[in-house]
Amino acid sequence: MLIGAYIARPSPLHRVPAGAKLILLAVACAALLAVRTPAGVGASVLAVVVLYAFGRLRPGEAWTQVRPLRWFVLVILVVQLLITDWVTAVSLTSRIVLAVALAGLVTLTTRTSELMAAIERGLSPLRRFGVDPARVSLVMSLAIRSVPVVAGIAQRVRDAQRARGQERSIRAFAVPLVVGVLRYADTLGEALHARGMDD
Incomplete structure (x- = not known):
């Protein structure tokens, strides 16, 4: 599956025009750059989960969007833990995963x-x-x-x-x-x- 695999579902997100989704994706990724605290990361994760729910996408379908990142994210996390604090390390890796998840959401709900x-x-x-x-x-x-x-x-x-x-x-x-x-x-x-x- 992964990015590029459109899944036809009767959901509100599927009905949003492609252009609007791309603009909102750019805005959301830019907003993720400002996330620095655990509370902000938690709120962002919740928002992405809600969006996947609106798209009527199953947890397994969401997981396939970020699964290929697991080793890359692990390496980034370890490196960040060595040079910064754990809050910064978790924030950075979480933002990467969330950005990919949002991009995957767009392609899953748009031809x-x-x-x-x-x-x-x-x-x-x-x-x-x-x-x-x-x-x-x-x-x-x-x-x-x-x-x-x-x-x-x-x-x-x-x-x-x-x-x-x-x-x-x-x-x-x-x-x-x-x-x-x-x-x-x-x-x-x-x-x-x-x-x-x-x-």
Whole structure:
């Protein structure tokens, strides 16, 4: 699942226009930058939980949005604990998770085509400066769609590690992951080239 996997549900969030969601996402992420206290983090977590409830999304569907971050967040948390206090460390890592959860909420409740159309409309004034809104929205769409693909590759590599008893080997994880991602990139590049979009 993860980011980019739209789930059709009859919820209030699903009916909100894509453009409005993107604007609110930007505002919410900016607001998260101001969160510094445990009380603020708690209130932010509660707000995100309520939003997922409004979207009629299950806990498991919410978890898949942030699950790939768990090791990254753990490393960041440990580093922050070494150089700052625990309040700052928890605040920073929580804000990262919440921002990803909010982005996941937008993509779970909005079709990719609607997001692309909203981005094109938002960037249309930049045409006069040589920006092609259609290409920008295509790149962003590909980025969104690539996240679950890369996460899937990572999961398959991790499963293969466990089967071989090499769970603790960083090399056994990193090398197949890089090879898999590069193969996916080659396939994607060939598809774009076939459609005349390789410039």
